Amino acid sequence: MSPLRIGYIGLGAMGLPISINLTKYIKSNNLPPMIVWNRSPAKYELLKPHAPDTQFAESVEEVIEKSDIVFSMLIDDKAAEDVFGKAFEYLKGEGQGREVVFVDQSSLKAVTSGALAERASSVGATYLACPVFGRPPMAEASKLLIVFSGPSDIKERVKGVLIPAVGDRVVDVGEDVKKATALKSMGNMVLLGWIQLLSESYALGDGIGIDPEVFNGFLQQFIPAPPLLAYSNLISKGVFKSGSGFSIDGGMKDARNMLALGEDLGHPVSLPTIELAMKNMERSKELGGNDQDWSALAAAVREANGLEPYREGTNNGQGPK
Template sequence: MSLLIGYVGLGNMGGPIFTNLVNYAASNNLPAPCAWNIVKARYEELRPRCPGAVFCDELEEVVMRSNVVFTCLLNDPVAEEVYERLFAAVRENKGKDKVVFVDQSSLKPRTSRKLEAAAHQVRASYLAAPVFGRPDAAQAATLVQVLGGENAAKELIKPLIVSAIARRVVDAGEDVAKGSALKLLGNSLILGVVEMLAETYALTDAIGFDPEVYQNFIRDFFPLYPYIAYGDNISIGNFSRPEGFRLEAGLKDARNILSLGEDFGRPLNLPTIELAKQHLERAQELCGNDVDWSALSVAVRERAGMEPFRQLAQP
């Protein structure tokens, strides 16, 4: 069948992904994709980069216009609310092609299973499809795309994803919960790195070690993106970079990681993630939500008896 692409949720990640999908459709003689976002002002920001795209007034219009619908939503309650409306729209339009929903949100595994079951009730497909990468990687179409769910739906969209969204696809199997779980497992590693960077940078200040020298050491011996990007933030005390991972999203993921074992019937104590969650909660009180999650370092400094904000902090 011809791909009719829709997108729901045009935030820091969804916006550049949708832009790439519009370009893909134009290059492959496909109909122009459509999109919906709760904040309509976002449409005017994206319209110049998305020639021909249809920006919908109503969420349900996306289902009317599409047979492959991507979503990128803030959290589990929002996802459940949005999908309830999307599935209702599918039910009301029984004569159209089967719709494949590709959910790029980072959700609890049990939420993904719930949404898949609801999709099947309206004869639609649902894939847990979270991504790894920051907004700059989304813009460059170099994300790592996870896919969990039924194989037929995955095979349908893989060519689209590797052309327009990701440098690599990781197939997590037919259980949608495993797709969501892989995202949380990966983010737990990244959060552990951020926590350790925050602690060691507090230690460099405590002993009077030059943070620039330490960051150059990290660049040489740990040349991986999380170490470099988040180390850069912490070394200068600047957490306002727009390309970062928002603290609010990081705190949501930290809580979901802590309940991941329980979701699979095996509760597990995760002391590093629990400590990082506490630091994120305190950083939220000190900085608000509109900062990168590496701002947890201000809470680490405070707990160590230091001034939370380094003197080298930049506006």
């Protein structure tokens, strides 16, 4: 049996640390070097110091040609449809007969994942929905929570790569790939709702004279949940520079997916908290631009409550100059 060949597509804030950890897994298991493609080749320079043996493809098709399993982390549904469209066209033509497994870690609409799975099957490939939870530091430490759906036998084959290379926990949502991407949206709903609630709480505290550092310290002891407290740290300081987590554009994209999810799957549900958070992200983007973490929605909440949108000395939420 030939050694497993792994490819990766998408070197964003999460894709880069995940790909670095996959190269470590590959080296420790004496597998062929990984092949990578990113829309912007400039990102290759960030990976090269960690994985000098990695191959850098000139096209999506080249990754498919030289891989048995292709991991992907793409920014939105449009990017996913474009990349997978190229992959499926290759498998329908020149690459016909190749049984490639796609492990898609992107945060997509559930209906998009379902459509991609059907198209993959039509060209003899398999699509697994495999979104992850955690910020970049957790990705760097291979401590992501992995949500997983697709054919059971294929999932078992891929699971040995995912753990320990990508994460340390798996939630298996069954064979319907739409379920994993739906669960990703629901999980992000909890995060976004938490950010909205935090923003309101900090605005109240500022209005009545509670030191934000004191409130943040209280939350650290009251709710010892690092993924949630990371946002409390940002809001307490009033610094929302993009790059360490989820961008405001990414948050707005995910909010739109959340709001459409029920209708997409046949049961519309009212989500007033998410609607409010979406409105606040839109306003915060107007205030501070798109180079902000999605927790910058706190700026809009502050403004709506008669406070300056950004805390004094924070350079409009971007941190000290």
